[in-house]
Each structure stands twice: as C-alpha cells, then as structure tokens.
Amino acid sequence: MDLAVWTQDEAGPFQTIPMPGQSWQPNGTAKHQGHEYIRNGTAKLLTLFCPSSGEVRAKGVITCPNIVLHSWLRNELTKVLEGLPLAKSIEPEVNLEQWRSWQEGLQNPITLSTELPPLRMLLVMII
DSSP states (O other): OEEEEEEEEEEEEEESSSOOSSSSTTTSSSSOOTTOOOOOOEEEEEEOTTTTTTOOEEEEEOOHHHHHHHHHHHHHHHHHHSOOOOOOOOOOHHHHHHHTTTTOOOOSSSOOOOOOOOOOOEEEEEO
C-alpha cells in the first residue's frame, strides 16, 4: 500500500533580532543597527514536511496556541489530501487491517472504530 507520509513540527522560539549574515549596506559602508530598533519578542516556524518528495510547507507565527496550529494544519492537510489520488474502494475488513498495520510496534496504539475512511495519509506529529 502506498501511503503518503507527512511530518509536522514547530521550530523556535527564535528571538526576532538581527542575525549575522549578508547585509544591504553598500560596499565600504559599516554595518549598523538603526537607532529605532526595538526588540520585538520571539517567533516560531510551523512546518509540514513530506520526506519522500522533500516538499515543505511552512508558516511563521509569533504565538502558537492550538487554535493557530490546528487551523493552519487543517488548511494545509486539506490541500495535501486534494493532491493525493482518490481512495480505492476496499472491503471494510481489509481497510481495518491497513489501519492496524501502521500501528504495529506503537507503545500506545489508538482504539479504532469499525467504520473508518480509506487510509490515504499518515501524519507524524513531533512533540
């Protein structure tokens, strides 16, 4: 069974301060920080990554409560699912076995309902 695998993670928090690197100053002009600089807190990076294709979807945020994370994930995963092939019709017993197969070896497998949609994608969330 070909199963799309995506991973989700959050990077940060990162301080929103100037970092060393290339600059826009003309050659021969000293690098400096403007007098109006005010520290601006921290930021995080939400990522959704597909290891098989290398595709990355990302969004920068300044806070990441569940309402921010879940709405972003719902929107991105909906787009991912729209790009996947439609699920093939299979017998309910075969479908249930496919759902069980990816749980093998998990310390805390989830309880599965007897009526499940066809398995098309596996999302691994890094906590």
